[in-house]
Amino acid sequence: MIRYALHCAAGHDFESWFASGSAFDDLKARGLVACAVCGGTEVEKALMAPSVAVKEEARPLAQPRSEVEEAMAAMRREIEAKSEYVGMNFATEARRIHAGDAPERAIYGEAKLDEARKLLEDGVPVAPLPFLPARKTN
Structure with missing residues (x-):
């Protein structure tokens, strides 16, 4: 996995994770990389400092967060509160819901890139x- 700092044509800065550098290039070429703030697809990689591990006691107690970070945190809380986490069964469960074989509900989870691509190709939203x-974050 690789994390990129990104910048859209409307001036928004955000970060996103990709399976690899070539995965980013492929998704961008197909118009599937979109701004996390406005949804625009004119997105470019931005300059990014390397991530360096810091001991907990060295971190400031209250680090200021950007508007985008606050919006992302709020979105995460909303998704986790109103959706069911189905883990690595995401592709199977999404397909079952789409086919009417499972109750319709909001779910989130994990899928391999090829599984996600197949869901999209098959019209599963x-x-x-x-x-x-x-x-995955601990």
């Missing part, structure tokens, strides 16, 4: 989330 599930 799915979208990538701009965050990793909690179990």
Whole structure:
């Protein structure tokens, strides 16, 4: 996985994770990389400093968060509160819901890139989330 700092034509800065650098290039070429703020697809990589591990005691107690970070955190809370996490069964469960074989409800989870691509090709309405599930972030 690789994280890129991105910048859209409307001036919004945001970050997103990709399976690889070539995965980003492929998704961008197909118009599937969109601004997390406005949805615009004119997105470019921005200059990004490397991530350096910092001991917890060295972090400031209250780091200021940007407007985008606050919006992303709010979106995550909303999704986690109103959706069911189905883990690695996401593709199977999304397909079952789409076919009417499972109760219709909001779900989120994990899928391999080829599984997600197949869902989209088959008309199953799915979208990538701009965050990793909690179990992946620890």
